[in-house]
Amino acid sequence: MFSSRSILAMAAMSLAASSAAFAADQPVIGLVTKTETNPFFVKMKEGAQEEAKKLGAKLLSGSGKADGDNAGQITAMENMIAAGAKTILITPSDAKAIVPAIKKARDKGVMVIALDSPADPPDATDALFATNNYTAGVLIGEYAKAAMAGKPAKIVALDLLPGHPVGAQRHNGFMKGFGLPANDAKSNELSKAPEIVCMADSFGDQAKAQTAMENCLQKAPEVNLVYTINEPAAAGAYNALKRAGKEKGVLIVSVDGGCQGIKDTSAGIIAATSQQYPLKMAAMGVAAGVEFAKTGKKASGYVDTGVTLIAGKSVPGVDSKDTKTGTELCWGKK
Structure with a gap:
């Protein structure tokens, strides 16, 4: 017969094991924006956070210091991959210079989706979710x-x-x-x-x-x-x-x-x-990342997120x- 103390200990161990298992299975998605201060990218981050919470994903976020800060975006990508991200959502600051870093990530099995801005060439990423x-x-x-x-x-x-x-x-x-x-x-x-x-x-x-x-x-x-x-x-x-x-x-x-x-x-x-609609871009990107984590299916091609x-x-x-x-x-x- 177990004592009440033993039962509580076993319950705690079970809860800890369940939490660890959930953390291991939780999709990790990175969002790299051009800056943290432009209201457009602030809203994009909010949309990604809301969708990640809704779908049970962990969102990592980072950015360059300003438009054109390619080195800052590369560092953010590398840190996210090291932290276990299997999907990176990125608004490229320098469409050409970021391509080698994107290729390096994709070679490691990471899905990379461009939001708002395409890479150059556009097919350097798995997909693009953006306004025309x-x-x-x-x-x-x-x-x-x-x-x-x-x-x-x-x-x-x-x-x-x-x-x-x-x-x-x-x-x-x-x-x-x-x-x-x-x-x-x-x-x-x-x-x-x-x-x-x-x-x-x-x-x-x-x-x-x-x-x-x-x-x-x-x-x-x-x-x-x-x-x-x-x-x-x-x-x-x-x-x-x-x-x-x-x-x-x-x-x-x-x-x-x-x-x-x-x-x-x-x-x-x-x-x-x-x-245009950055909340939609971000939510679609996170959903695609969760789908990839669950099924291995990658997003592909260009998705027009609309303009009015x-x-x-x-x-x-x-x-x-x-x-x-x-x-x-x-x-x-x-």
Whole structure:
């Protein structure tokens, strides 16, 4: 006969063994974003955490220090693999430079899925879950063309960073939508035209975008349309325009559709933005990682996670949703 103390000890041992077995079986998934501070990636991390909790997975997260920090992303990947991650979700900062690290991970049997941004080449990862960034650019280009109502455009383009696929796709899509000569969606070269009076890299950062816009205003004070790679860049452009007393005469269009970006669209700071859904990207990535852990089946190919044009004011001939809808949907919020 067992004493009550023995029974309690055996129960504790059984619970510990069960916990250890669960931990051993628990899928470990890594999420590597470009930065920890950009609201887009903050929301992506939240989506991954929610889905991991729901599906019983362990999520590891890391990032570079800033857009373009390839070394930081490589270190994060290596640490996650050492910690047992069998799936890595990554938004590549440097689409080409990250490829050897991705190959090294895949050679070890790790599934690698790109979120939001493709690697270069895209098939360097097992799969890509992302907005069609070229389409996102086309939508705001079409909106800007209609909103300008035939007025000659003097465009400032605040881009991402040299050679980045997402930056090129959004920029070239905008050009296509506006009716200007444009490279196709596969090109990493930025399209140019006489209507673009200044081009500058913002790195998707508000402060850097403000500085870039200030420099462009010195070069081209006649600007009346600003294309921005994302909404932090749009906010920086607006601050520069406001300081120069030009904010009322310039149309700003952007991409992301984040909650703050939609507030800025409601306030008239941004005229229109192409909304994408990082929560959905992240949740799909985690679900794919859990499926891989359970069945060995890898995700493959490109999955379009959708894009919607959100406008402060609708324009004839361009399909858009209002900012109320944008607020309800911002970044995948239910």
